[in-house]
Amino acid sequence: MIQPRPFKFVCPQCGYSKVVKPKSDALSLLDMMNICPKCQTKMEHKEINAFDLFISIFK
Numbered sequence: 001m002i003q004p005r006p007f008k009f010v011c012p013q014c015g016y017s018k019v020v021k022p023k024s025d026a027l028s029l030l031d032m033m034n035i036c037p038k039c040q041t042k043m044e045h046k047e048i049n050a051f052d053l054f055i056s057i058f059k
């Protein structure tokens with residue numbers, strides 16, 4: 001079984017970003033999580049890169 005790839009949400013307003021590692025059964029939940037906690041702007045879905053993945057391990 002293929003694991004879902006992690007991705008991140010980036011707020012275009014204030015630059016807040018959040019790395020998300022989806023579980024296969026939680027995709028509908030993610031749609032409700034993409035509001036920026038700082039400014040309530042809808043965040044953009046971005047592909048994660050190796051650097052982001054590396055950083056996320058230490059958070």
Ligand SMILES: [Zn+2]
Nearest residue numbers: 011014036039
């Ligand atoms: Zn924001």
